[in-house]
Amino acid sequence: MSFVESSSVITYDGGIRAEEMAMSDGLDTEVAHPARRYNYWLGGKDNFAADRESGDLLAKSYPAARTAARANRAFLQRAVRYLAAEVGIRQFLDIGTGLPTADNTHEVAQRILPDSRVVYVDNDPMVMTHARALLHSTPQGRTRYLEQDLRNPERILSHPDLVDTVDLDQPVALMLVAIVHFLPDQATARDIVATLLGALPSGSYLTMSCATKDFLTPELAANWDATLRNGQSDVYPRERAEFAEFFSGLDLLEPGIVPVSEWRPDPDATERPAPLEASIFGAVGRKP
Ligand SMILES: C[S@@+](CC[C@H](N)C(=O)[O-])C[C@H]1O[C@@H](n2cnc3c(N)ncnc32)[C@H](O)[C@@H]1O
Structure with a gap:
């Protein structure tokens, strides 16, 4: 396209x-x-x-869906800010980009480190039509957008635009924020994440969030199951232990695996929803 x-x-x-x-x-x-x-x-x-x-x-x-979406987006932005400002990460591979909004990954990163390079990947053609908004890079940095599918990680990793933009011998922050829960099968999802991480050098990071039912009332959890059963939902939640599997072999940064709103929250944040309202696990791990 x-x-x-x-x-x-x-x-x-x-x-x-x-x-x-x-x-x-x-x-x-x-x-x-x-x-x-x-x-x-x-x-x-x-x-x-x-x-x-x-x-x-x-x-x-799940009446808190909008609150959860905002909390998730804020997590992504805090994680990028942390990785750029505190760790000095200059390369990001952001798969499941979403439609551009304020403070996309490259804007947050390049505000701190203007030479940051960001490769965005999404499989929605509509994101592609908006991709120009993701390509307004600083002159020192670079951004690229690939219309590719997470389910084919090898194709992403070998894409000429990725190889041209990101130096795979230098640390990369892999961003899988609110995307893995669209993969119903846990073993497949684990393999995909492992393939992506396997291509990145030591000192790289995984930032991930994923919907969970762990904090929901039994009634809300049953509602969610029903929407999956009758084909109304495509969001497959993960329990904490399943989410932790994605970080196997990585060193989890503090505070570990928490609801996204609890991951290094801004002290002056106007919104800090309770876990029930932000039922999305978030974590950042470092590849040793
Ligand atoms: C809920 S949005 C999250 C956007 C952004 N990462 C954030 O957290 O703010 C999920 C995104 O993942 C994309 N997506 C879902 N499944 C995908 C797949 N198999 N391959 C690539 N992108 C996918 C969707 O098109 C959508 O843009």
């Missing part, structure tokens, strides 16, 4: 509506997609009726 060249398409908070883009771009608007549903929960306008319906439906069984 090629870029849509009209600059209006990439004016993120300005003009073009999702529906108009779909007409010019051949997107399948009838089926809800995670990126657009998440955009809806975050208060964005780059979503369609099917995404809004799916978002409302899931929010019925």
